Amino acid sequence: MFEPTSRYYNLETTTLTVTRPDGTAVEVRYVRRRLIPPADGDTVLAEHTVSQQERLDHITARYLDDPTQFWRVCDANVVLRPHELERIGRVIKITMPKA
Numbered sequence: 001m002f003e004p005t006s007r008y009y010n011l012e013t014t015t016l017t018v019t020r021p022d023g024t025a026v027e028v029r030y031v032r033r034r035l036i037p038p039a040d041g042d043t044v045l046a047e048h049t050v051s052q053q054e055r056l057d058h059i060t061a062r063y064l065d066d067p068t069q070f071w072r073v074c075d076a077n078v079v080l081r082p083h084e085l086e087r088i089g090r091v092i093k094i095t096m097p098k099a
Helices: 056-064 067-076 082-086
Strands: 013-019 025-031 044-049 091-095
Touching (some): 056 082, 056 091
């Protein structure tokens, strides 16, 4: 369902049967909730100080060669919202991708 580089790749999927207003049933398939994994034990590649007008996808492209992997940097810094890491002067950890 998801590419191996997706944050949702290894998550369990499940289905829920929902009854519509007209009485018919429909199955809804969804991915279970993803929690931020603990960052302890991660290998830090670099620490980056965010400067003016830098975006997380650009930082991720620079260090991990893939701007879509911004979520890995979020996980390493234990944040849910990428914009939290884009504050000027913030030092963010760039870690090795987990296997």
